[in-house]
Amino acid sequence: MSARERTYRYVGPADLLALVRPERMGAAMRSSAELTAWVEDLPPTELTEPFTFVVTTDGLLRLAARRSEHVVCAGGQLVLAAGEMTFVAEPSSGRWSVVEVTNQSTGYCPDPASWTAVAAALDRAGIEHPGGWTHEVAFRRCEACQERSIVREDDYVCVFCGAQLPRRWNVDPDAAGQLP
Ligand SMILES: [Zn+2]
Numbered sequence: 001m002s003a004r005e006r007t008y009r010y011v012g013p014a015d016l017l018a019l020v021r022p023e024r025m026g027a028a029m030r031s032s033a034e035l036t037a038w039v040e041d042l043p044p045t046e047l048t049e050p051f052t053f054v055v056t057t058d059g060l061l062r063l064a065a066r067r068s069e070h071v072v073c074a075g076g077q078l079v080l081a082a083g084e085m086t087f088v089a090e091p092s093s094g095r096w097s098v099v100e101v102t103n104q105s106t107g108y109c110p111d112p113a114s115w116t117a118v119a120a121a122l123d124r125a126g127i128e129h130p131g132g133w134t135h136e137v138a139f140r141r142c143e144a145c146q147e148r149s150i151v152r153e154d155d156y157v158c159v160f161c162g163a164q165l166p167r168r169w170n171v172d173p174d175a176a177g178q179l180p
Helices: 014-019 032-040 044-048 112-125 173-178
Strands: 027-029 051-056 061-064 079-089 096-102 139-141 148-150
Touching (some): 032 112, 051 112, 061 112
Antiparallel strands (some): 027 061, 051 079, 079 096
């Protein structure tokens, strides 16, 4: 973990924490071969929708089946990144590579800057990727009403109360000291 990477704490509904179990943690992908083995073990229908991913603080990419909760995939721990990922097999080599990737995780609400941790985890495993988010989400906490929301179309206004939202990531107020 480099000094430039920040960690994200789970900020979603507390009842989901009850689902966290060590054995439900996402599968770690240390190599392209591990990804191939994991993917080929899944029913083919699973591949048509994005997977849940997190990057844990050990720098490893962890994957879970579609619609899994990020906090369960992360074993309830802090993450360097979270979101959804879609893979496709290269016709020539049969190797799986990332075609779509987004930081969409309402459980962790990570800043797009978390891409560096995603790229590092994929590069480390030798998995090809698009070089950046294919869909990027800006999460903010409203400092007036405290609701968390997604900024739509660059409109930094709270959908709940109409207050102005800050330009900088602020979802976890207790993490302010971690900001670069
Ligand atoms: Zn508000």
